[in-house]
Amino acid sequence: MSNSTSNTHILVFPLPPPGHLIPLLDLTHHLLRYGLTVTIVISTVNLPLLNPLLSSHPSSLHKLLLSDPAPSPSPHPLIAKLTATRQLFDPIVQWFESHPAPPVAIISDFFLGWTNDLATHLGIRRVVFSPSGALGYSIFHKLWRDVLDINALNDDGDENFMLSFPDIPSSPQLPWWQLSETWRSFKKGDPGFESFRKGILGNMTSWGIVFNTFEDLEGDYIDYMKKQMGHDRIWAVGPLLPTKNERDPKGSTGRGGSSVVPPDDLFMWLDQKRDESVVYICFGSRETLDEKEMKTLTVALALSNVDFVLCVHESGSNFIPSGFKDQVGGRGFIFKGWAPQLEILRHKAIGLFITHCGWNSTLEAITSGVTMLTWPMGADQFTNAALVVDQLGVGKRVCDDGSNSVPDSIKLA
Structure with a gap:
């Protein structure tokens, strides 16, 4: 720790969903380790996720508890929630102005583009945090920047229209239906969409951008973003993951929340399996398999005769066919709710991962x-899948037809 960072105060503003919140908490952990003082904007419902950091850094980590604002009027639920966060502008200003040693910078999620205006108002720097990779963000920014021109290319709304991005490294191409559903819902002149788009464009005028990625993985796309920004204040600081330690319920196994099943029960089960013999299946914190998709998956698992760990949402657990657990017997370990994914993937018994590619x-x-x-099912997942399969060669496609299609059970098995 250098004297230049000691007691430097940073305001961290994450987005509440786990896929956005958890990596920014991981970054906060690193900031604290380097001696910075951090105040994090958080709601009461997400406070349990922050408590481990608060207990580890009681003097240097502080919380700014703010209620989730009521959604703003908008035809799209996500846009309504995101634009509503701007209601926190004045409460944060009031907190800042009353603080004896206010922050010198704000690090905020890329969806919170309006915090660029907040930082300007407060006279401090704003750094964008991207929980997505640099390739995904490059496409995301171009889509929102050029939304009117891009929509004009496909004025008849052909779902299979191929959209090219020749200026982005590797010249990615995506069919129209694989583009973000939120972006495809854009309505010109709608206050919510226009406000959100303004914030996304504001990201590019921020002081810098931090990506949860690393140079060996996405160096070309980091360089591309530097050219787009016109400066070098673009950093790849990932992967923002806990180091591999002995299993500790209060360590990485508790990252993101408490597991529904005691971790030791799972790891005792995995310890009995051969190296790289178990398939792990999880579709993240937001995606849920419907009844048809779950049937396809469970039929494939029953046919495969492989050992597996299946993590499902509580909301989707009712779609697990009756009798499936008895059919697979001791081959399967089923989670309902949050699972310690990182520790599962690090276990020597895990050989394959069926994933939505968040x-x-x-x-x-x-x-x-x-x-x-x-x-993949939506958002940046199709882009991530293409990176994994076509560029890195560390994956194989199971299904790339979106949430309205399912793979063949026999081929999946």
């Missing part, structure tokens, strides 16, 4: 050396 899951699999079977 960026956190993708990074965790790559750094754990586990081959991925890709089943």
Whole structure:
């Protein structure tokens, strides 16, 4: 720790969903280790996720508890929630102005583009945090920057229209239906969409951007973003993951929340399996398999005769067919709710990972050396899957037809 960072105060503003919140908490942990003082904006419902850091850094980590604002009027639920966060502008200003040693910078999620205006108002620097990779962000920014021109290319709304990005390294191409559903819902003149788009464009005028990625993985895309920003204040600081330690319920196994099943029960089960013999299946904290998709998956698992760990949402657990557990017997370990994914992937028994290719899951699999079977469903997941399969060669496609299609059970088995 240098004297230049000691007692330097940073305001950290994450987005509440786990896929955005957890990696920014991981970054906060590193900031604290380097001696910075951090105040994190957080809601009461997410406070349990912050408590481990608070107990480890009681004097240098502080919380700014703010209630989740009521959604703003918008035809799109996500846009309504995101634009509503701007209601926190004045409460943060009031807190800042009353603080004896206010922060010198704000690090905020890339969806919170309005915090660029907040930082300007406060006279401090704003750094964008991207929980997505640099390739995904490059496409994301271009889509929102050029939304009107891009929509004009496909004025008849052809779902199979191929959109090219020739200026981005490797010249990615995506069919129209694989583009973000939120972006495809854009309505010109709608206050919510226009406000959100303004914030995304504001990201590019921020002081810098931090990506949860690393140079050997996405160096070309980091360089591309530097050219887009016109400066070098673009950093790849990932993977933002806990170091591999002995199993500790209060350590990485508790990252992101408490597991529904005691971790020791799972790891005792895994310890009995051969190296790289177990398939781990999880679709992240937001995606949920519907009844048809779950049937396809469980039929494949029953046919495969492989050992597996299946993590499902409570909301989707009812779609597990009756009698499936008895059918697979001791071959399967089923989680309902949150699972300690990073520790699972790091276990020597895990050989394959069926994943939706969310960026956190993708990074965790790559750094754990586990081959991925890709089943993307939305957002940046199709782009991540293409990176994994076509560029890195560390995965194989299971299904790339989106959430309205399912793979063949026999082929999956």
